[in-house]
Amino acid sequence: MSMETSKKDASHRTPGDPSPWIRRFAGLVPAAGAVADIACGGGRHGRFFLAQGHPVLFADRDVSGVADLKERQDVEIVEADLEQSGWPLAGRQCAGVVVTNYLWRPILPRMVALVAPGGLLLYETFALGNEAFGRPSNPEFLLRPGELLEAVRGRLDVLAYEQRVTDEPKRAVIQHIAARRR
Numbered sequence: 001m002s003m004e005t006s007k008k009d010a011s012h013r014t015p016g017d018p019s020p021w022i023r024r025f026a027g028l029v030p031a032a033g034a035v036a037d038i039a040c041g042g043g044r045h046g047r048f049f050l051a052q053g054h055p056v057l058f059a060d061r062d063v064s065g066v067a068d069l070k071e072r073q074d075v076e077i078v079e080a081d082l083e084q085s086g087w088p089l090a091g092r093q094c095a096g097v098v099v100t101n102y103l104w105r106p107i108l109p110r111m112v113a114l115v116a117p118g119g120l121l122l123y124e125t126f127a128l129g130n131e132a133f134g135r136p137s138n139p140e141f142l143l144r145p146g147e148l149l150e151a152v153r154g155r156l157d158v159l160a161y162e163q164r165v166t167d168e169p170k171r172a173v174i175q176h177i178a179a180r181r182r
């Protein structure tokens, strides 16, 4: 489990507005290229990319939040526990890989490997310091300073990176990156 959410709490499966960071760099994902929304929850980012004409792969251990999309030809839904052995997306590559509000350190290299040549990794989640404001507060689920930069070093070119305090949608310490494979 990577976010300290209760199994009874379905809020993460309700699609909300896409993150400003993801919106900002979405136009750099190669046109019509497939986008993976990893740990998608309600699929707010995958839905945003669908609206931009990208086919989307949604992955989560609980795919109930994207069940309404399952008949679409441009949608693939992968129901899998990403933290168990056996990476379900082995051998796959996508023009866009989007991960938000989710961290499981051992699979960071998998996320990077999932990015196709010319494609983008857009990653945003909570960072150390967030414990002052609420959850997640377990350091296991909080990025260390520069950790996303380290994750892509030598593999992807960094277009933008930042760690900061945000007030939207609530006060939190977040880290985000946009990085491209040559």
Ligand SMILES: C[S@@+](CC[C@H](N)C(=O)[O-])C[C@H]1O[C@@H](n2cnc3c(N)ncnc32)[C@H](O)[C@@H]1O
Binding pocket: 001, 002, 003, 005, 012, 013, 038, 039, 040, 041, 042, 043, 044, 059, 060, 061, 062, 080, 081, 082, 083, 084, 099, 100, 101, 102
């Ligand atoms: C806080 S929600 C974020 C949802 C979405 N990325 C967003 O930002 O709106 C975290 C998501 O990670 C998923 N998740 C947690 N642990 C997981 C695991 N081991 N395998 C797959 N998905 C997992 C949860 O089911 C949940 O949908």
